[in-house]
Amino acid sequence: MTRIRRRSAVALASIAGASSLLLAACTQDASSTDGTESVAPSASSEPPSAEPAVNGVDAKQYASSDPESDAFGFVTPSGKWLCAIIPDKKLAGCASHPTAGPLGVPGTPQIASPDGGPPAEADLIAVEAGKEPNFQNWNEALFPGNANVLPYDTTLAVDGFSCNVQFSGVSCREDATGKGFTVATNGYKFEFTPLPVSIPSVTPPPIAPTAAPLPQQARGSNQCGPVTYPETGKPATVVIVKGTLRCDEAHTMLTKYFTGRDKSEPVYSFDGWECRLAGDPESAEIGYTINCTDDNGNTVVAQP
Structure with a gap:
């Protein structure tokens, strides 16, 4: 009887040892190659996928009428900002409207003038493909012609860039990186502000653009x-x-x-x-x- 028990114990020990060796072998095959660790690609190493535009508008309604210009522009409902997505420059930006002068936003820096003159307050806040959002000074119009109004809580998306308008300000980003800016009369930040995502019960009717109203300024110049x-x-x-x-x-x-x-x-x-x-x-x-x-x-x- 003692002999039978001893043989059973030896058999169990042999099975356990074999199982341990098999598990170790499987573990080594899955995590290493020639003794070197192999790291599986993670989702975070992939470029971020572009989220669909919330309440998107028909981009054709915002295209420049100038055949020589590759630009899509809009005026905010308040009339304060003129913004444009310019595919051939790989840029989205906003300027003061209607004067196209300094942005007039608290904290806007003085930067170099494009004509080589002394530094002046930036007249454009922008984001370019593959770059950090920044301030710029331009000596040319951001968008030729009269731009339509982009209604509140809608998005204009063109060629890898998106801009939206909210009561809190206007935002633009490069879709591939998510880098962008938000600007309003009381300040700015180099961060895109997305529209709240809502799921309507029925498909909403397309949003038609309206012509930008002429500014009602009282004084000259x-x-x-x-x-x-x-x-x-x-x-x-x-x-x-x-x-x-x-x-x-x-x-x-x-x-x-x-x-x-x-x-x-x-x-x-x-x-x-x-x-x-x-x-x-x-x-x-x-x-x-x-x-x-x-x-x-x-x-x-x-x-x-």
Whole structure:
């Protein structure tokens, strides 16, 4: 009887030893190669996947009408910001509207001027592909022409970039990295602010853009939205150089000038205004400056 028990114990010990060796062998095959540890790829090592745009709009409705411009732009409902996604520059950014001057946001730094002049307050906050969000100074328009309004709580997504508008501010990001910025009148941060995700019970109707309202500024030295030369289809920048005229009043006046003037005369008077052409009318294909003054001391210039 003692012998049988002893043999059973030996057999159990042999089975346990074999099992231990088998487990060790399997463990070694799964975690090492030639004695070197092999680390399995983790999900965190993959580039972040782009989240779908929340309440996306039809990007075509925000494309520039200029055939030479590859840009998609919008104005915020408040009229404070003009933003654009520019695929050929791999950039999304926002500038002050309508003056395109300094951002005027607390904490905006002084940076180098593009024309080599002294440092000046940045006029653009932007994010570029593969780069950290930053401030820039531009000497060119961020978006040509009149941009449509992007409604609150909607997203414009184009070519790897997304921008949204909320009551708290406007945000843009590079989708692949998630890097971006948020800017508002009371400050900024180099961090994208996503829209809250909601799941509607039914498919919402498409959101149609609306034309950006002309700014209603009271004093002069204001840059207003552009007008178009009827003869050439080229845009002209409207600037109230002097006086208390509003932008919409300046646009109404210039529309009357274009539709009523005698094209053979360099000076045209109407409704208390006198408008003169400055430049060579023979070069109308690129536009020429129009200078208008009235009896109330207002001066409006439209220049190519």
